[in-house]
Amino acid sequence: MADSGAVAGRLWDRWLPEQVRRLAAEALPAGEADGRRLAVWLATTHDIGKATPAFACQVEELAHEMRCQGLAMPSHRQLGKDRRLAPHGLAGQQLLAEWLRRSHGWSGSAPMQFAVVVGGHHGVPPARGDARALADYPELLRTPGSAEARWRAVQEELLEACARVAGVDARLAAWRDVRLPQPVQAVLSGLVIVADWIASNPDLFPYFPDARGQFSETRWEAAWRGLALPEPWRAVAPVGSAEELFADRFSLPAGARVRPVQEAAVALARGMARPGLLVVEAPMGEGKTEAALAAV
Incomplete structure (x- = not known):
């Protein structure tokens, strides 16, 4: 006991x-x-x-x-x-x-x-x-x-x-x-x-x-x-600009640029005072999936 x-x-x-x-x-x-x-x-x-x-x-x-x-x-x-x-x-x-x-x-x-x-x-x-x-x-x-x-x-x-x-x-x-x-x-x-x-x-x-x-x-x-219990996962807020975040997270090729909707999603996520739901709407091909993964 x-x-x-x-x-x-x-x-x-x-x-x-x-x-x-x-x-x-x-x-x-x-x-x-x-x-x-x-x-x-x-x-x-x-x-x-x-x-x-x-x-x-x-x-x-x-x-x-x-x-x-x-x-x-x-x-x-x-x-x-x-x-x-x-x-x-x-x-x-x-x-x-x-x-x-x-x-x-x-x-x-x-x-x-x-x-x-x-x-x-x-x-x-x-x-x-x-x-x-x-x-x-x-x-x-x-x-x-x-x-x-x-x-x-x-x-x-x-x-x-x-x-x-x-x-x-x-x-x-x-x-x-x-x-x-x-x-x-x-x-x-x-x-x-x-x-x-x-x-x-x-x-x-x-x-x-x-x-x-x-x-x-x-x-x-x-x-x-x-x-030897594995350490628990703990979220760590990424630092740097959206350009740097996307280049590191998604191994973007040289010269690739972050799309405006992606940059906006990252900025909005960073500005949230507490966890919540963020809805991203944009035409196909604008990078919504990468924006969602980066925002999380």
């Missing part, structure tokens, strides 16, 4: 397009700083649904170790097909939303618009019917009885640690009334998915025991260098 958060931070800083960062920033009170915190937090939190009986029961040896620590749970066979009602994405969505309500006073739909990113980190956000079905099987999230409080304590401890590591523990009160638009939810979901895939690569992030205690900037920077 910490590895995924670290990767998300680097994707935000070094790979995500400016307009995508701006989209998230505009929805949050502290702008881009909040956007980065939110991205790192959701990536760090994304696998919280694995801290449930429905998930933990799958490997009996590990489940036994957890039972010895007071986290009672049925066996994989005992849970049977019911276990499928709590895939760890949906379980994580429900746990995160519940924690925001219980521990931070969030209400209404506010928790779910953030938690759905956790729910959809395998590509498809859970449907409302999925959440309703899971509500009838609370034992999939916490074993009832004496172990229930222990399960809740562990889940809350993990969520608190995620918030602290991502630097959002002091921001959650400010986000309580935020309306997170669906395009922002989709962008953040995509970022978390990419971060999860990268952080799940054992060549970049070795498993225990060899990597024990190596959750550090050194480990994360080494993994990022090993990933």
Whole structure:
């Protein structure tokens, strides 16, 4: 989880397009700083649904170790097909939303618009019917009885640690009334998915025991260098006159001249305060295609 958060931070800083960062920033009170915190937090939190009986029961040896620590749970066979009602994405969505309500006073739909990113980190956000079905099987999230409080304590401890590591523990009160638009939810979901895939690569992030205690900037920077992700394309405004631009862009022969409509298109494009639609009308043979390519 910490590895995924670290990767998300680097994707935000070094790979995500400016307009995508701006989209998230505009929805949050502290702008881009909040956007980065939110991205790192959701990536760090994304696998919280694995801290449930429905998930933990799958490997009996590990489940036994957890039972010895007071986290009672049925066996994989005992849970049977019911276990499928709590895939760890949906379980994580429900746990995160519940924690925001219980521990931070969030209400209404506010928790779910953030938690759905956790729910959809395998590509498809859970449907409302999925959440309703899971509500009838609370034992999939916490074993009832004496172990229930222990399960809740562990889940809350993990969520608190995620918030602290991502630097959002002091921001959650400010986000309580935020309306997170669906395009922002989709962008953040995509970022978390990419971060999860990268952080799940054992060549970049070795498993225990060899990597024990190596959750550090050194480990994360080494993994990022090993990933060697290609740099994102960034637009660079060309310099020089229209004549120079066309000669360089289209390898024009010596003596070729830029047509008036082409020069006008370049001048208009350079004068636009922000990206927009520019329509060029001219007779056939005046160079509209080259004008359009140059204007872009």
